[in-house]
Amino acid sequence: MSRDVFDESEYERRVKQTKERLREERLDAIVVSDPANMNYLTGYDGWSFYVHQAVIVTPENDEPVWVGREMDANGARATAWLSEPNIRSYSDDHVHSPYDLHPMDYVAKVLEDLDVEDGRIGLEMDAAYFTAKSYTRLQQNLPAADFEDRTLLVNWVRVKKSERELEYMREAARISELAMRAGLETIEEGVPEYEAAAAIYEALITGTDAFGGDYPSIVPLMPAGDHTGTPHLTWTDRSFERGDPVIIELSGCRHRYHSPLARTTFVGEPPEAIAHTAEVVVEGLEAALDAAEPGVTCESVERVWRETIAKHDMEKEDRIGYSMGLGYPPDWGEHTASIRPGDETVLEEDMTFHMIPGIWLDDYGVEISETFHVTSDGAETLAEFPRKLFTT
Amino acid sequence: MSRDVFDESEYERRVKQTKERLREERLDAIVVSDPANMNYLTGYDGWSFYVHQAVIVTPENDEPVWVGREMDANGARATAWLSEPNIRSYSDDHVHSPYDLHPMDYVAKVLEDLDVEDGRIGLEMDAAYFTAKSYTRLQQNLPAADFEDRTLLVNWVRVKKSERELEYMREAARISELAMRAGLETIEEGVPEYEAAAAIYEALITGTDAFGGDYPSIVPLMPAGDHTGTPHLTWTDRSFERGDPVIIELSGCRHRYHSPLARTTFVGEPPEAIAHTAEVVVEGLEAALDAAEPGVTCESVERVWRETIAKHDMEKEDRIGYSMGLGYPPDWGEHTASIRPGDETVLEEDMTFHMIPGIWLDDYGVEISETFHVTSDGAETLAEFPRKLFTT
Known part of the structure; x- marks a missing residue:
C-alpha cells in the first residue's frame, strides 16, 4: 500500500x-x-x-x-x-x-x-x-x-523530483517501453483499433516481471489516418488501413508517477514525405534534448527545436513539452513549466519533462516524444526506445 | 466515429x-x-x-x-x-x-x-x-x-434513455459479463492483484466478436481482504491470499454508455458467515429489483431492500443505487436520482440504474450489483451473470 x-x-x-x-x-x-x-x-x-x-x-x-x-x-x-x-x-x-x-x-x-x-x-x-x-x-x-x-x-x-520519485518514473518508463512495443506489434492492416488499445492496456497494467502497472492518468491515444490531426480522439471499431499513419501516445504508471512516450508508425510503405518529416522531428527533438540543462530557460529549449526544423522549412505552433510526473485523471501534466515561447522558467536539476514535438502536414502528423530528467549533465531520457518512424 | x-x-x-x-x-x-x-x-x-x-x-x-x-x-x-x-x-x-x-x-x-x-x-x-x-x-x-x-x-x-441508448448499454453489459468472467478466472491465491486488473482491462477493451469496448469512466475496482472496507482503493502489487474476500466492480463501455456490474469472490473456502451474508445480499437485491417499476419512488425501492435484510438483522447505510448511463472519468453516475431514503424521484419507463447494495461485517464486505432498465413491466437487468458468492 x-x-x-x-x-x-x-x-x-x-x-x-x-x-x-x-x-x-x-x-x-x-x-x-x-x-x-x-x-x-x-x-x-x-x-x-x-x-x-x-x-x-x-x-x-x-x-x-x-x-x-x-x-x-x-x-x-x-x-x-x-x-x-x-x-x-x-x-x-x-x-x-x-x-x-x-x-x-x-x-x-x-x-x-x-x-x-x-x-x-x-x-x-x-x-x-x-x-x-x-x-x-x-x-x-x-x-x-x-x-x-x-x-x-x-x-x-512538486516540480523537482526526489530520488525515489525518479525511481518510480524509471519504472513507469520500463512499462511504457513494453506497452509501446505491444501497440506497434499489434497495429497492422485490418486490425481494429480497439485491439491495439487492448494490447497496450494489458501491457500497461501487467507491467514487468518485477512489478505491475497502475492506471495511467490519460488513456492510450492512437489517432490514425487523417485523425492524426485530431490528437485527443480515442480508439474506435474502425480497422487500420494501408496508408494510415498512427500516432501512439501512452504512459506507464507506478504509484501514480508517469513516463509518457509517443511514437509514430505507418501501415504499409510510408511515402517519402512522411519519412522525411519523421527525420526532421527526430533531429529537432534531439537538438532540443541536447539544449536542455540546468540554467537554461524553457523558451530557449523550444527555440532550439523551432530553429532546427525551420532549416527544413517546417514549423509547429503550440508548446512542445511540459513538466510532469505524479498525476490522476484527467491529466499527467503538472501545469507548471511548459516548453514554449514566453516561458522563462529556468531548468533545474531533478525537474522532469515530457517533450512531445510533432509536425503536421496537410493530412497527417508525426509525433515522437521523450520523457527526460534534468541532471547536472543535461537531459537524461527515461525510456530507451528507437527514435524513428515505425512501419508495420 | x-x-x-x-x-x-x-x-x-x-x-x-x-x-x-x-x-x-x-x-x-x-x-x-x-x-x-x-x-x-x-x-x-x-x-x-x-x-x-x-x-x-x-x-x-x-x-x-x-x-x-x-x-x-x-x-x-x-x-x-x-x-x-x-x-x-x-x-x-x-x-x-x-x-x-x-x-x-x-x-x-x-x-x-x-x-x-x-x-x-x-x-x-x-x-x-x-x-x-x-x-x-x-x-x-x-x-x-x-x-x-x-x-x-x-x-x-438524460434520465430516460432512447432505444439506441439502451442498445449501447446492452452492448456494454455483454462486455461487462466477459470482463467479470476474466477477473473471476484470474483471481486465485498467489496471483498479484495487477494481473487480475490486466485481464479485466484486456476484456473490457477487446469487447465481443462483434464490437470493441471503450474505456470505462471508472477503473476496475477490486478491494480485497480487509480492503473490502475501502471501496475506492485500486489494485496493488500485493498477491491474493487464501481467506481474501474480493469485490470486483467494473463496467463495459460502448460509445461512452456503461452497464456496471459487481460481484464478490472468495479465495479459498468461504466461512459460513460470509456465505450467509452473500445470500442475504442476493435476497435483498432481488426483492428491490422486484419492487422497481414505473410509478414507485426511489426511496420505496430502497425501503424494500432495507426491510428484507433487516429480517436477517443486517443493515447498510448509504444509498444502494443511482441513475447512470453516459459518462466520462471520473464517474459513470448521472448525479440525478439515487435509490436512498429521502429521494422521492418517481421511476419512469426507460430510466436506467445501477443498484449496488452491499453489507459489511466487521472485517469484510459483500457487494452484488445489477444494472437495470425500468420497463412497463418492471426492472429488466442488462447483464446475465449468476448472483452468488463466487469462490476461486
Missing part, C-alpha cells in the same frame, strides 16, 4: 516546503483539492475524486488534514501517513445531495476547527475537481475568510 | 428538450461543461476535458455551440453533428497560460456573439471540470450577466 511508497520523512519534507510557501505568502491555510497534490502531501491514493475531498495544510498544524467521504476514510487510513485525528470525513448525505448539503460545508467546519475561519486561505481555484460551487459554499460558510487563488502553489513544490 | 453513433434527429430531440427547460426556467443560455452533457448534446467525444471546454445552448440558436481548444476543433468536426460556424476554438496560449489568459475569456466572447451577455445564464456550478476560476472569469468578463446554478439541468434530460 501507499504507506510504503515513500518514507514518512519524504512526506514531512514536502509538507515543510509547502508550509514555507504559506508563510512566505502570509497564508493561514491552503485547501488542496487536486488529487495529485493530495497524494503528494499525504500519500492518499484512491479513485474517490468524483466526490469532493480536500487536504488542508496550515503553517501551525504538524500534519495536513485529509477531508473526504465517510466511506473513503478507511482508504485514507490505509494509504496516508496521517494520524487518526487528521482524517476527517463527512456523512454520505452530502454526496449528490437532495438535502442542500455540500461536502464543502464540512470542509468549512474543519477550517473553523483549525481556527483559520477568518484567515487568508489559499484555494486551488483552477484545479479540475474544485468546482465553482465548492468555492461559493466555502464563501457562504466562512464570510470572514479572505480567499486567495493559489492553484499551483503545491504543483510548484 | 461518433457522427454515426446516433441519428441527427436524436441530437435534435435532446437539444429541443434542453431548450424547453431553458424556456421554462426563463434562461437565455446554459453553459454546459460536463463532458457527458457535451457529448449528449453534440456527439463530441475526445479526451480533452483536462482543458476547459463548453457547449452553449440558447433557446434561439438552432444548434448548440461547441467551444474548445484549437487543436481539438478537428475532433469536434469529426465527432459532433454541428455545422462549422458552431465550432469555436481558442488559441493554445489560453492553456495553463502564463499570460493571464483563460479559456473562459473566450467562452465569454462567444456568449457575447450570441447576444446573451446581459442575460440569465445557467452554469453547471458543481460539475467536476467547471472550476471556481472558470466561474470568476465568466463573472469578470460578463458583469451584466445573471448567472444561475443549473448543474443538473441537462443531466435530468
